[in-house]
Amino acid sequence: MTGRLPPRADAGAGRPRPRRPGGDMKRVLAMLAALLAAALLALPPLAATRVHALDDDEYGGYAADTLTIKVGYFGGPYYEKAVFGLEELWAMDVRCLDYTFIDNMPAVVIDHVAGVPLEELTAAAGIDVGSVQSFNFWTNDKDGAYYTSLTKSFLIDTPRYCYYSLPDNFDYDEGEGSSYAVADAERVPTLIALADDWNRSLAGASFGSDYLNLNTNTRFRLIFGQTDAYTRTASNSAKWVHMIEVTLGGAPTLAMDSSVLELEVGSRFRSEAYVSAADPLIAANAQIEWSSSDEGVAVVDSGGEILVTGEGSATITASIGGASASVLVNGSAGEGPAGLGAPAGADAADAADTADAADTADAADATDATDAADTADAADAAGDEAAPSEEPEAVTIAREISVLNRAEALSEDGLGGVQNWRDSEMAAGAVELPVIYEDSPAALLAALAALAAFALGGAFRLAKYSKETA
Numbered sequence: 001m002t003g004r005l006p007p008r009a010d011a012g013a014g015r016p017r018p019r020r021p022g023g024d025m026k027r028v029l030a031m032l033a034a035l036l037a038a039a040l041l042a043l044p045p046l047a048a049t050r051v052h053a054l055d056d057d058e059y060g061g062y063a064a065d066t067l068t069i070k071v072g073y074f075g076g077p078y079y080e081k082a083v084f085g086l087e088e089l090w091a092m093d094v095r096c097l098d099y100t101f102i103d104n105m106p107a108v109v110i111d112h113v114a115g116v117p118l119e120e121l122t123a124a125a126g127i128d129v130g131s132v133q134s135f136n137f138w139t140n141d142k143d144g145a146y147y148t149s150l151t152k153s154f155l156i157d158t159p160r161y162c163y164y165s166l167p168d169n170f171d172y173d174e175g176e177g178s179s180y181a182v183a184d185a186e187r188v189p190t191l192i193a194l195a196d197d198w199n200r201s202l203a204g205a206s207f208g209s210d211y212l213n214l215n216t217n218t219r220f221r222l223i224f225g226q227t228d229a230y231t232r233t234a235s236n237s238a239k240w241v242h243m244i245e246v247t248l249g250g251a252p253t254l255a256m257d258s259s260v261l262e263l264e265v266g267s268r269f270r271s272e273a274y275v276s277a278a279d280p281l282i283a284a285n286a287q288i289e290w291s292s293s294d295e296g297v298a299v300v301d302s303g304g305e306i307l308v309t310g311e312g313s314a315t316i317t318a319s320i321g322g323a324s325a326s327v328l329v330n331g332s333a334g335e336g337p338a339g340l341g342a343p344a345g346a347d348a349a350d351a352a353d354t355a356d357a358a359d360t361a362d363a364a365d366a367t368d369a370t371d372a373a374d375t376a377d378a379a380d381a382a383g384d385e386a387a388p389s390e391e392p393e394a395v396t397i398a399r400e401i402s403v404l405n406r407a408e409a410l411s412e413d414g415l416g417g418v419q420n421w422r423d424s425e426m427a428a429g430a431v432e433l434p435v436i437y438e439d440s441p442a443a444l445l446a447a448l449a450a451l452a453a454f455a456l457g458g459a460f461r462l463a464k465y466s467k468e469t470a
Contacts, residue, residue: 032458062140062240063219067192069125071246071279073321074133078245079281082125089194092116092124096211097188099223100163103200103234106175108167110201113223114211115191119156127246129156131278136245137222137238146245147238160225161185167201170229177229192241193221252277252286254318254325261329263298263308271304271327273318289319298329 066085072078094114101109122129135155136146162185169181195214218239226233257272277283290300297314300306306316306329317326 032454063217064140064240064242066242067121067220068243069121069127069246070243071125071127071248071281073251073277073282074247075321079279079285081127081246081279081281084121084124086194089116093120094194095189095191097191098162098164098186099188099225100166100201101226101234101237102166102170102175102177102230102232104232105200106232107172108170108177108201109234110167110199111223112197112211112214113191113193114195114214115193115221115223117189118192118222119189121192121244122246125246126279128278131248131250132156132246133249134247136247137241138243138245139238140240140242147241148236149247150236155190155224158227159187160190160227162188162225163229166229175230175232181229188225190222190224192244193223194219196221196223248278248282250278251322252282252320254288254320254323256318256325256327258327261306261327263306263329265308265310267308269306269308271300271306271316271318273304273325275320286320291317291319293317 066083067089068080069082069084070078071081094116096112096114099111099113101111103109118135119129122132129152132152134149134151136149139147141147161182163177163182164186165184166177166181169178169183170176171178195216196218197214198218220241221239222237222241224233224237253276255274255276257274261269261271263269273288275283275286275288277286288304290302290304292298292300292314293316294312294314296310297312298306298308298316300316304318308329312330314329315326316329317324319325
C-alpha cells in the first residue's frame with residue numbers, strides 16, 4: 001500500500017515557536033531604513049543652480065586686460081580705431097585724483113583713482129573729440145548690448161567736481177549734502193580708471209591716499225565727478241568696461257563726380273561717389289549701395305559701373321546710411337564700346353582710342369573729358385551744376401549734431417542705463433560672497449519618487465509577511 005508515511009511521534013517536539021509580530025515589524029523597519037540609506041548614497045548628486053556669487057566691488061573675474069575703442073555714427077556700423085593694452089594705458093598721462101559720489105543707500109562714497117582722462121584716451125585713438133556726440137560703454141557683465149550710453153556734453157563738457165566737504169556735511173536722513181558740502185570743491189575730469197579704491201565714507205573720513213594700494217578688480221571703470229551734492233550717480237559709474245563705442249555727431253555725406261551723363265546705348269561708364277565723414281576710417285570703409293531708377297535704360301553694379309541698356313533717361317543713385325547722391329543718365333541712340341565718361345573693365349583700351357578722356361580712369365578726368373566733348377550744355381540744362389574739376393576732399397569734419405537720432409537712445413539729461421543689480425553699494429570691508437546653490441526641483445522630485453517607491457515596496461513586503469505569519 002502506497003501513501004504518506006505515518007507521522008513520527010516526536011514530529012512536533014522540535015518545531016520552532018512562531019515569532020512575535022512585534023519583533024518582525026522592527027526587523028522589517030530596520031531593513032527598510034537600511035535600504036533607504038543605501039538608495040540615497042547611490043543617487044547622483046542633486047543638480048544645483050547658481051543664484052548668487054558676486055560681491056559688488058571685491059570680485060575680479062570681470063576685470064578687462066584690453067580696452068577697445070571703436071568709432072561710427074548713430075546706428076552703426078562702428079569701426080575699430082585702437083586696442084590699448086595695460087602697458088600702453090599705464091604709459092599714458094595717468095592721473096591720480098579723488099572723486100566723491102552719492103550711492104543708493106544713500107551714503108557718500110570716496111574713490112581714490114588712477115586713470116586716463118576719457119578725452120585724452122579718445123584723442124589717443126585718433127578720434128576728433130570735437131566731432132563726438134556720445135559714448136557707449138560695453139561691460140563684461142552684460143552680453144549683447146552696451147551697459148550705458150552717455151553724451152559727451154554730460155561727461156566732458158559739463159564741469160564736474162570732487163566735494164571734499166561732502167562727508168562732513170551730508171544729511172543721511174535727507175539723503176543729500178548741506179549748502180556747506182560744495183564749499184571745498186575741486187574740478188576733476190572724467191577718467192577711465194586703471195585702478196581705484198572705492199569706499200563708503202563717514203563724517204570725519206580722510207581723503208589721504210598714496211595711490212599705491214589701489215584695486216584693479218573693477219578695471220576698467222568709468223569715473224566722473226559731481227555737479228551737485230544730492231544726485232545719486234554712483235550706480236552710473238560703469239565698471240568692467242572692455243569696449244567704448246564713440247558715436248560721432250551728424251552723418252556721412254556723399255558727392256558724385258558728375259550730375260549729368262550723356263551716354264550712348266551700349267556704352268559703359270564708371271561713376272564715382274565720394275564719402276565725407278568726420279573720421280577717415282568711416283569714409284574708407286563705407287559700403288555704398290548703387291541703384292537705378294529704370295534698368296531698361298541703365299543698370300549699375302556694386303562698384304558704380306553704369307551700362308546704358310536703352311534709350312531714355314534714368315537716375316543712378318549712390319546711398320550710405322541716410323545720405324545719397326545721384327547722376328542723371330540720358331541714353332541716346334547709337335552704339336559704342338564706351339561713352340564719353342571713364343570706361344570700365346576691358347573697354348578701357350578701346351576708349352583710349354575713341355575719347356580724349358581715356359588718359360586716366362578716375363572720375364575727375366572723366367568729367368574733364370565730358371566737358372571736352374561739348375556736353376556741358378546738358379549739365380546746364382539739368383540744373384546748371386558744373387562737375388568739379390578735381391576730386392573733393394575724401395574726409396571732412398561733420399559737426400552738425402543730429403539730436404533727433406539720439407532722442408530715443410538717450411534721456412534728456414544725458415544719462416544712460418544703470419546696472420540693475422547695483423541697488424546698493426557694498427561696504428568698504430565687504431568680502432567676496434560664497435556661491436549659493438539652490439536645489440533643482442526636478443532632481444528633488446526624482447529623489448522623492450525613489451523614496452516613495454522604496455517605502456511602498458517595503459510596505460507591500462510587510463503586509464505579505466504579516467499575512468503569511470498570521
